[in-house]
Amino acid sequence: MNNILTVARKEIQEGRRNRWVLATTLLLAGLALTLTFLGSAPTGNVGVNQLDVVIVSLSSLAIFLLPLIALLLSHDAIVGESERGTLILLLSYPVGRSEIVIGKFLGHLSILAFSTLIGFGAAAVALVASGTVISPASWRAFATMLGASILLGAVFLSIGYLISTLVRERSTAGGVAVGIWLFFVLIYDMALLGGLVAAQGRAVPALLLDGLLLANPTDAYRLLNLGSGAASTLSGMGGVAACSSLSAPVLTVALLLWAIVPLGIANIVFARREA
């Protein structure tokens, strides 16, 4: 446990030193604030709780940005150290291979969680500061969104670690990471949409739809944030959510599995590998 914390701490220290923490926090805060104030212009102040609008825009932002940031942080984690020559020294120390992987993962997760909380939190703080009254239900939804966003980040960190232990070169890891990002964030949904159009209005079996939504962590995230409450009507996800029997706990478990399984495989691969 000590070793995991030591490795995590060093990862955070490095993230702070090479401005990763600062850059991602500023990026997320900047975009969140922009969306909050520009995004609320069309809806005005009529009827809708403003924080709910923010939740919808922020989760749409998070779906694109957090996987990208997570993959950028993590694809390099193992293969980069191996290529730079720092890994061989670390492995000669009394520290287990899984402690290295988990420690680094926790370090990266802390960086990502910090940036998300501060960056997205800034939007809520700005709303409160501008005198908006926010209902407890909206606060709860906002907190759920923050938690789900961090979980989404963890999922893609985990996938990044798997890439990083499987490939032999950093450049390959970078390419695969971009491919994974494009697939889950863009291509998958387009293909799904295409499939629905091709089905020409025939009802898609609920089980198939559920499976397809769970097979992509970004869809599970979208459904978790936008499938219920005020956000569902605002985002138009209510329709999909109504057809699907996936409840919030099921979606959360799916995301947790997405975060744990690739990291677990990465651990096994790394343990077997020869340095």
Add this chain to the structure above:
Amino acid sequence: MTASVITANVSKQYGGVSAVKDVSFELNAGETIALVGHNGAGKTTLIKLMLGLIRPTSGSVTMLGGDPARGDFHVRQSVGYLPESVSFHMALTGRETLAFYARLKRVEFSNAELLFKRVGLAAEAVDRPVRTYSKGMRQRLGLAQALLGTPRVLLLDEPTSGLDPALRHNFYDLISELRADGATVLLSSHALTELENRADRVIIIDRGVKIADGTLDELRHIASLPTRVIIRLSDMEASPQWSGEWCRQAGGAWEVSVDAADKIDLLKRMTSEPSLLESLTLAEPTLDELYAHFLGRQAAQ
């Protein structure tokens, strides 16, 4: 003497290519051993095997009584390792880097200043990011981490590359101290001449095979390379009358190569007429020559 490291008939293959073939040796406590070979001869593979970073295809490695690949805490804690062309995380300072490694080894970090001083890392450099370090400074930081927690076995892969002559000297003094404390020090190198008088024992590796193992004197004996005798005669015009194939060097000196067996006899005859000689120099075969000899013998087989 007790053996700290034992390799028994160790072989390692990478996808059909043998990096190390059937190598056996023991490294003892309080011994400094030079592991000598060309680049790519298998030195680094052997060191990785001893560290347990890779597992032998056949044979076994024992490090401080255990299998290094198991990664026992007490074994790993007692081993210092300096990789070839060591590298560190660029963003952290020297002090932060050393603190990180000290924490992993559960070593008190309070004597860091002493350690930095010992390896000759200047105080003003310690708190600068490693990014700004020269190769020599990185090497010194690498040594500092290898020395953390007074290791019982030190495996140093090309330790003096990038160090200037003064620091090299300093480095070998450090090695002598460690040896006096009973540590096993393995130095891999292809710069042989500087290992002369520094290593108790030399192990020569060529294409993954151990081709020689012994003290320098033993190796000299096995190789029985001739000693070169260089003399300057009092009479510049004369030529030496002693038997042997004397040849004239630039500057008027004469040189002859004699076998170890004939050396004493020749010296006796020469020094019986001291008036003829102005100066006399003996040159024993250097480590480089020995190495060339063993490699040549290997190639001939």
